[in-house]
Amino acid sequence: MSSRNYKVTGTIKLAEIETKEIDDKAKSKLKKARKKLSEVQDTMYAHGKYSMLVCLQGMDTAGKDSLIREVFKQVNARGVVVQSFKVPTENELKNDYLWRHYIALPQRGKIGVFNRTHYENVLVTRVHPEYILGENLPSIRSINDVTDEFFHNRMEHINNFEKHLSENGTIILKFFLHISKEEQKNRLLRRIEKKNKNWKFSASDLKERKLWDKYQACYEDAINRTSTENAPWYVIPSDDKNTARKIVAETILEKLESYKDIKYPELDAKTKARLSEFREQLEND
Template identity: 45%
Template sequence: MKEIINRFKITNTKNFKLKDFDTDDTAGYEKDNSEELLAELIEKTAKLQNELYAANSKSLLIIFQAMDAAGKDSAIAHTMTGLNPQGCQVYSFKQPTSEDYEHDFLWRHYKALPERGRIGIHNRSHYENVLVTKVHPEFILKEHIPGITKVKDIGQKFWDQRYQSIRDFEKHQSENGTVIIKFFLHLSKEEQKKRFLKRVEDPEKNWKFASGDVKERTLWDDYMNAYETAIKETSTYDNPWYVVPADKKWFTRVAISTIVAQTLKDMKPQFPVLPMEEMDQLAETKRILEEE
């Protein structure tokens, strides 16, 4: 576990460069035994989740960010299967609504945070506000921020403040019992092209494709710069980013499951120990049932 964590966890933000991470890296793992390994990790995660739910003192927030076709949906489906739905919640964030725009950019994400004892999964997240808006700053104008009436008003100071807001938001959560792990599924442009073509050619996958996806693809370098900067600015000791290779889906799932399982283990959840009075009541209940 530690090998995968150390390989993909961003700890040195000063020298961080996305180009230093291979999108098809498998860390020496083989596909042949990946399904068996994944099943073991899911079983371990499910056990730890039960303890987290019963302890009801901490929560885990898992954030997924990626370019289109990187496999966020399938990664969530494959790595979180087996979890107790009662203790898990998934939010897929689309474009902000008119109500969202009437509040600060963190408002809708704050509402979606997991309660104590639960695991929250955010498919896209508050990071869209320093990713897609960084590439399309005109979207910022919809937020009606005082003093910003045109794109030229959005300077470096604005972005510095927004990164600071994100760091403060996540720091506040970690100080109050929510552990946050952030995944960037690192897909190559070549692999995205292959997956787009499959969506176009397969009638059962046509619904996944939108013409706007190809337009955004022309802005690939801009998006990579936005991701690199966001990760560099917001990966902290308590709330780290993991750059997970996404060209090979089987390994992406193994890596995610490994990191989630280890994070839960490090949270040290434990089933609560009942007070002596309640233990005595249980013993009495057992006696009564056995004497029926």
């Protein structure tokens, strides 16, 4: 697989990108990729000079939760941290909109997964501009001040934020899980029909679904304006969950393996010279 097939390197139109791709061997390929991912992350943890930020965005039911579970299930628990961003709390609203994301960034050696991300601030808030009023910004006196220019400025802030992270050792990959409206309908119906899925269903899901076209337009604009070489977007066909998981896992692995300097650190010469002595001490203990 080549991640180039999914990487956004120019202007895209989401309506022209397929939402369904099926790989009959997706499960076995995912199993292989996540085993290697576990090994590479262990090396990255020991190396301690890079972190990785994996950003997941998508419409409701796109499969973010299950993808995280399946892709990272073999990674050592100390090496992966998942952050799920909900509606901002009162405390979070007292800070700038990137603050809560900044303090959740992964430490060097770890993979951080943002399940919904800082892009919510130019997606959900753009579909519902009234939410911006809750941020109590000096420049926003009414909803009329929440313009396209306002959100385009935010996207530039985000580009600068990600550039800063990249230059300080954070490897950034952003995935848009691209599903069709018909597939979302089927997944919402399953939430209603299956008792063990009922808890996931909310009437608000149907209200947001009516805004599908507006969300798609906002995603398209955000992806086109913020896919950069140091923080690229990948549009992942996600109607088939197994294939989507496989593509994401292989993309992450491909990226990490491209960093040839990520290696286990060597012992200092003094300690290395005494290994036989230490072994003897233990054997005689």
